[in-house]
Every structure is written in C-alpha cells, then in structure tokens.
Amino acid sequence: MKKPTAKITALLVAAIIGAGAWYVTKQRPLVVNVAVVESNIPIKVFGLGTVEARVLSKIGFRLSNSIIQLNVDEGQQVRKGDVLARLDSTEHQARLAKSKAGILSANATVKGTAAAILKAKAVLAKKTQTNRRQQELYIKRTISAEMAESAKLEQDIAQTDLNISRSNLLAAKATLANSRAQLKLEEVVLGQHTLRAPYDAVIVARHMELGTVVKAGEPVFTLVDPKSVWVLGHISESRSGLIALGHPVEIRLRSRPHELFKGEVQRIDIESDRVTEERRVFFSCHGCLDKFNLGEQAEVYVTTAILEKALFVPENAVDDFDERKMVGTVWILMNDTLQRQSVTFGHRTLDARLSIISGLSKNVKVLTRLPKLLKQGRSARIAQENNP
Structure with a gap:
C-alpha cells in the first residue's frame, strides 16, 4: 500500500510544480517598464570634423629670381601690407x-x-x-x-x-x-620683387629659405585669415535633413577634450560625398580662434530641435525598425494586455531613443524594455514609470 501512495504523491508534486511553472511563464502578469512623456528634450546630431580656414592663401612672387630677404616664419601674425620677403632687384x-x-x-x-x-x-x-x-x-x-x-x-x-x-x-x-x-x-x-601680406593673417607655413631661386607663382608662404577659422563637420545624410543655417552647435576639440565650444551652422554644402554618403557642414567656433591648429579633429553636436513634449522609446525596444522610413513596431500595454503596434518616429536622440509621433491611441503605454517570455495577449503590469 505504501508504494502506490508514494507514486501518487510524486505525481501530485510534479503536477503542482508544472502548474506553477505554467502559471509563472504563461499566466502571471509580466512586470514591465513603460515610457512617459518628457519635456524640453534637445535633439542633437553628431558628426566628426576638422578645424579649417575659409580664407587660406598660398602666396608667392610673380617673377623668377633669388630670395634675398625673409622677414617672417611659421606662427607669426602679420598685418595687411607688411613686407614678408624680397627678391634680388x-x-x-x-x-x-x-x-x-x-x-x-x-x-x-x-x-x-x-x-x-x-x-x-x-x-x-x-x-x-x-x-x-x-x-x-x-x-x-x-x-x-x-x-x-x-x-x-x-x-x-x-x-x-x-x-x-x-x-x-x-x-x-x-x-x-x-x-x-x-x-x-x-x-x-x-x-613685384617685394612680397606683402594681402590681409591680416597668420603664417601657417614657410616653403622657401634665403638664397633660393623661386619660379614665378611658386608658393613661398601659406597664410590664413584667423577670423575665418571654422570647423568642417561630416554629417550622415540620414541625420542631416533637419540641419539649418544658424542652428547652435557644440564643438569639442581633440586637444582640449574637457572644453566645449559654442558655435552656429554657417554653411551647408549642396553636394554630398558620394562615397561616404555624408554632407559637409561648416560651423563657426567661438573661442577656437585663440589657439587653432588646422586639420585638428573635432566632435560636433548640432541642436536641430527642442521638443516641448515627446514620448521616447529606446531603439533596442523597437522591432522591424526602418531607419529610412522611420517606422517600426513597439510593444504596448493596453487594458493590462501586451500588444504589438506599428508606429511612426520623428526624431532620434544621441542616446539611441526614438520619439513617437503617430500610431498610438490614448491610454496606451509603450514598453521601454522587452523582458523575456514576452507574448502578445499576455497580461502585464507596470513596475515603475520612467521619470522625465
């Protein structure tokens, strides 16, 4: 009599465990995190660039002869009309x-x-x-x-x-x-035997030395107008559509990583790079003019918009995301039940979050994380709402 009783007890225990597992995995409401409406969120576009000069000139003599005088060297500032060099006359x-x-x-x-x-x-x-x-x-x-x-x-x-x-x-x-x-x-x-500065400038390079016989048109100096220094940024075509002239920008130079310089969008090239699929955007840089290094790497962050009210969802919480059309599928909580919903996105933040602009009905919550055992139609409850 003891043997059948032990079997029955084991079966009952297994049944209870199975029922508990079934309940946990299939019936127990999932605890989910949902998005809330946030306020005054800046939308920024990131790009890499270099420090450049809008006015850069390679100047030389219009005659061929030997150099008998050189008055300036690299790094020196000159005024318009200053004598830079002379030829034997x-x-x-x-x-x-x-x-x-x-x-x-x-x-x-x-x-x-x-x-x-x-x-x-x-x-x-x-x-x-x-x-x-x-x-x-x-x-x-x-x-x-x-x-x-x-x-x-x-x-x-x-x-x-x-x-x-x-x-x-x-x-x-x-x-x-x-x-x-x-x-x-x-x-x-x-x-023409005397070479003068065409404008107030900084000498970037000196290409010749005393006694050198130069040819007509051969560059002797490279100089730039320090007031024309700006930053050339390369922005992905998929992110550059909302950039406009005058938009504020933050710039971080590689040589000064702890400083953030302010500027504005000055020019947007109308032709993109056909290889990298990037647009060339030029920015002013307040404070960069003091100690500039042409060609220095820079990071740029362009503020294209500030959203007064918006609902954001992390990109990794979106299924079937189409970056070109800015559409995808999110998981929503409606009437305590999980559902899938196709939505349209407007903006993307630098931390890979997407703003939802259409596709949601009222009283619907959007999941910000996709837990395991996620299934359409399953019941769920909100763990806590993200603070804006």
Missing part, C-alpha cells in the same frame, strides 16, 4: 634708372621741338611779310615774276618747316608719354 633697379633717364631725354626733346616751332613761326611771319611786299611790287611791275615766285616759294617752305616742327613736337610728346609708361611699368615690376 639689382637688374630692375638699373632698368628703372634707365627709364628715368629716358624721360629726361624725351622731356628735353619736347622742349627743343617747342622752341623749334617758335622759331618756325617767326620765320614764317617774316617770309609771309616779305612775300606780301614782293607781290605788291610785282603788281606794280617793279620786280620780275621770278622774284615774286621766289618770295612765294620761301613762304611755302617756311610753312612746311612749321608743320614739320609741329609733327616733331607730337612725336616728342608721344615719346615722353611712352617713357613715362615704361617708367611706371618698371616701377610695377620692381614692386
């Missing part, structure tokens, strides 16, 4: 002196031809008066026709000499003007 100084001498010669020629005109006018006046008298005498038959014709010929010759003198004066003035133009040209060429 001995040959062009000689040409300039020759041009000045040419002007003196041309000016003397002008004065000489002007004096010749005065003389030619006096001769013409005298010949004209003589011809008039001779013609009067010829009319009275006092002199011969040959003498009258000779007087007329001398007057014509005097007139021709005056015309020649006037032409010579025009030619002399043209020569003087050409000499002056040549002098200006030589002065311009001589000025």
Whole structure:
C-alpha cells in the first residue's frame, strides 16, 4: 500500500510544480517598464570634423629670381601690407634708372621741338611779310615774276618747316608719354620683387629659405585669415535633413577634450560625398580662434530641435525598425494586455531613443524594455514609470 501512495504523491508534486511553472511563464502578469512623456528634450546630431580656414592663401612672387630677404616664419601674425620677403632687384633697379633717364631725354626733346616751332613761326611771319611786299611790287611791275615766285616759294617752305616742327613736337610728346609708361611699368615690376601680406593673417607655413631661386607663382608662404577659422563637420545624410543655417552647435576639440565650444551652422554644402554618403557642414567656433591648429579633429553636436513634449522609446525596444522610413513596431500595454503596434518616429536622440509621433491611441503605454517570455495577449503590469 505504501508504494502506490508514494507514486501518487510524486505525481501530485510534479503536477503542482508544472502548474506553477505554467502559471509563472504563461499566466502571471509580466512586470514591465513603460515610457512617459518628457519635456524640453534637445535633439542633437553628431558628426566628426576638422578645424579649417575659409580664407587660406598660398602666396608667392610673380617673377623668377633669388630670395634675398625673409622677414617672417611659421606662427607669426602679420598685418595687411607688411613686407614678408624680397627678391634680388639689382637688374630692375638699373632698368628703372634707365627709364628715368629716358624721360629726361624725351622731356628735353619736347622742349627743343617747342622752341623749334617758335622759331618756325617767326620765320614764317617774316617770309609771309616779305612775300606780301614782293607781290605788291610785282603788281606794280617793279620786280620780275621770278622774284615774286621766289618770295612765294620761301613762304611755302617756311610753312612746311612749321608743320614739320609741329609733327616733331607730337612725336616728342608721344615719346615722353611712352617713357613715362615704361617708367611706371618698371616701377610695377620692381614692386613685384617685394612680397606683402594681402590681409591680416597668420603664417601657417614657410616653403622657401634665403638664397633660393623661386619660379614665378611658386608658393613661398601659406597664410590664413584667423577670423575665418571654422570647423568642417561630416554629417550622415540620414541625420542631416533637419540641419539649418544658424542652428547652435557644440564643438569639442581633440586637444582640449574637457572644453566645449559654442558655435552656429554657417554653411551647408549642396553636394554630398558620394562615397561616404555624408554632407559637409561648416560651423563657426567661438573661442577656437585663440589657439587653432588646422586639420585638428573635432566632435560636433548640432541642436536641430527642442521638443516641448515627446514620448521616447529606446531603439533596442523597437522591432522591424526602418531607419529610412522611420517606422517600426513597439510593444504596448493596453487594458493590462501586451500588444504589438506599428508606429511612426520623428526624431532620434544621441542616446539611441526614438520619439513617437503617430500610431498610438490614448491610454496606451509603450514598453521601454522587452523582458523575456514576452507574448502578445499576455497580461502585464507596470513596475515603475520612467521619470522625465
């Protein structure tokens, strides 16, 4: 009699354990965490970038010659018009002196031809008066026709000499003007032997040393306008759609990881990188101008919106999430029962949370964690609500 009783007892114990396990896994309400509405949540977009300069110039001479003077080096600040370097200008100084001498010669020629005109006018006046008298005498038959014709010929010759003198004066003035133009040209060429700063700048690099023979157009210095320093950020196309000019940005430089600089969106390129599928966005950086290093790595955080009221769910609590369409399926608690619900998302935070903008009815709670033994239709209760 003892043996059947032991078997029955064992069966009853197994049945009780099985019923308990069935209840725990199938019928007992799950304890779940749900999302609550949060306030004033900033939506930020992250990107990597580098410190760049909008105005960067590689400057050099327009002539070929040897460098005889270098006044600045890397890291120095210069003002607009400061002399940075000079070329050997001995040959062009000689040409300039020759041009000045040419002007003196041309000016003397002008004065000489002007004096010749005065003389030619006096001769013409005298010949004209003589011809008039001779013609009067010829009319009275006092002199011969040959003498009258000779007087007329001398007057014509005097007139021709005056015309020649006037032409010579025009030619002399043209020569003087050409000499002056040549002098200006030589002065311009001589000025090109001096390299000046085109604007207030910082010398980034010096490419040549004293005595180097440079070619025309070959860079001697690289300089930047320090006021034009900004940060170039590379933002994923999937995250860049809401970025607009003027949006605030926070920038962290690799050399100063404990500092966060403020700035704004200054420019958004209209062409994306076809390989990386990123957009180039440029930001101002207040405070970065003091000690900037071109090419330094930077992290950028662009605030694209601030949501006054929003319901967020972690991305890992979303099934079938389509990043391109911003849709997915969440688990909801409705009437103490678990259900699946398709929703549409609006924004994504840097900590991988998604804001739900449509697809939910009233009095519905969204699960923020997906516990084990999750099943549609199973009863559940809220453990605690997340504080905003």
